[in-house]
Amino acid sequence: MTVIGVIGAGVMGVGVAQNLAQTGHDVVLVDKDERVLQEALATIGRNTRMSRLMGGPALDPDEVLSRITTAVGVANAAKADLVIENVTENWDIKREVYETLDAECGPDTVFVVNTSAIPITKVAAVTGRPDKVIGVHFMNPVPAKPAVELIPGFHTSPDTVQRTRDLLTAMGKKAIDVKDSCGFVSNRVLMLTVNEAAYLVHEGVATAESVDEVFRSCFGHPMGPLETADLIGVDTILYSVEVLHEHYADSKYRPCPLLKQMTDAGLHGRKSGRGFYTYDTQN
Amino acid sequence: MSTTVKSQILDFIRGRYPQAEINESQDIFALGFVNSLFAMELVMFVEKTFDVTIPNEELRIDNFRTADAMSRLVSRLATDLAIA
Numbered sequence: 134m135t136v137i138g139v140i141g142a143g144v145m146g147v148g149v150a151q152n153l154a155q156t157g158h159d160v161v162l163v164d165k166d167e168r169v170l171q172e173a174l175a176t177i178g179r180n181t182r183m184s185r186l187m188g189g190p191a192l193d194p195d196e197v198l199s200r201i202t203t204a205v206g207v208a209n210a211a212k213a214d215l216v217i218e219n220v221t222e223n224w225d226i227k228r229e230v231y232e233t234l235d236a237e238c239g240p241d242t243v244f245v246v247n248t249s250a251i252p253i254t255k256v257a258a259v260t261g262r263p264d265k266v267i268g269v270h271f272m273n274p275v276p277a278k279p280a281v282e283l284i285p286g287f288h289t290s291p292d293t294v295q296r297t298r299d300l301l302t303a304m305g306k307k308a309i310d311v312k313d314s315c316g317f318v319s320n321r322v323l324m325l326t327v328n329e330a331a332y333l334v335h336e337g338v339a340t341a342e343s344v345d346e347v348f349r350s351c352f353g354h355p356m357g358p359l360e361t362a363d364l365i366g367v368d369t370i371l372y373s374v375e376v377l378h379e380h381y382a383d384s385k386y387r388p389c390p391l392l393k394q395m396t397d398a399g400l401h402g403r404k405s406g407r408g409f410y411t412y413d414t415q416n
Numbered sequence: 417m418s419t420t421v422k423s424q425i426l427d428f429i430r431g432r433y434p435q436a437e438i439n440e441s442q443d444i445f446a447l448g449f450v451n452s453l454f455a456m457e458l459v460m461f462v463e464k465t466f467d468v469t470i471p472n473e474e475l476r477i478d479n480f481r482t483a484d485a486m487s488r489l490v491s492r493l494a495t496d497l498a499i500a
Contacts, residue, residue, distance in 0.1 A: 185477075
């Protein structure tokens with residue numbers, strides 16, 4: 134039986150684990166913090182329960198949860214046939230995770246990097262298996278989003294691409310092929326947009342509400358960029374902009390000071406109850 | 417009771433969408449107010465405010481389309497609770 138390792142039980146890891154479990158896969162969900170894992174299971178239980186109301190399939194929370202085991206420490210993904218890594222978009226943290234995975238997992242295990250910005254070839258280079266490292270940029274909320282960006286690195290083998298495609302198909306996802314480039318398509322555009330939107334608020338040109346209203350009412354987007362930032366996580370936005378800035382050494386990616394201040398102040402968006410907007414914290 | 421339930425639900429929806437003019441019989445799904453996050457907030461709000469647990473089989477769009485429908489759901493669950 135195939136086991137999929139999911140590393141990191143944050144917003145993305147939880148979505149990936151749920152999506153895998155509800156499509157019949159056995160999952161080992163790993164984090165460094167037991168408390169985070171318990172919260173993750175509670176969230177998955179709640180989300181699967183809500184699935185039908187949100188236009189998704191009718192799901193049995195107990196059945197979905199029965200396919201997920203949790204464990205503290207990356208080494209617990211050692212037996213997985215394929216690992217999907219979803220840790221913080223911070224290079225030092227990612228590098229350490231991949232060094233551990235490479236040492237602990239079998240030689241045939243494929244590593245899927247779920248990143249919004251970090252180049253796949255750079256991740257592959259810290260492992261002894263660059264042919265088995267591939268990028269998949271999942272969108273949030275993972276179970277509800279029908280497509281992903283699929284990003285082979287420089288050395289990724291056709292077999293690894295095929296195994297990943299097969300898994301994505303089984304998860305109900307359409308893969309959109311994108312070449313390896315920091316930020317891919319989605320975040321080269323989205324992060325600049327969110328960053329510029331934050332500058333508008335920072336400079337007092339418009340309120341967050343007004344910025345989002347322009348996107349919703351004038352452009353017909355379902356959500357404005359700052360609502361989107363709150364959904365993704367303001368801290369994650371900042372890390373992603375910083376990664377783009379560092380990688381391209383181009384001042385057009387300079388992070389807005391407001392994003393830094395909000396991150397320092399704990400205004401991380403929906404997950405912390407407050408970002409550009411304020412939310413009820415019961416979930 | 418149901419009038420209070422209805423008005424509390426309407427207040428909650430209006431709190432989230434201040435510009436919206438909605439009444440108790442309008443379909444909030446058809447009006448496009450309900451995205452996945454709002455649906456969850458709505459369920460959490462109903463469960464917490466009226467101290468009920470909505471069984472999984474009742475988590476259907478038909479039960480949440482209007483403030484009327486939600487109010488009926490709450491009454492039904494509260495009755496079940498009283499019987500149990």
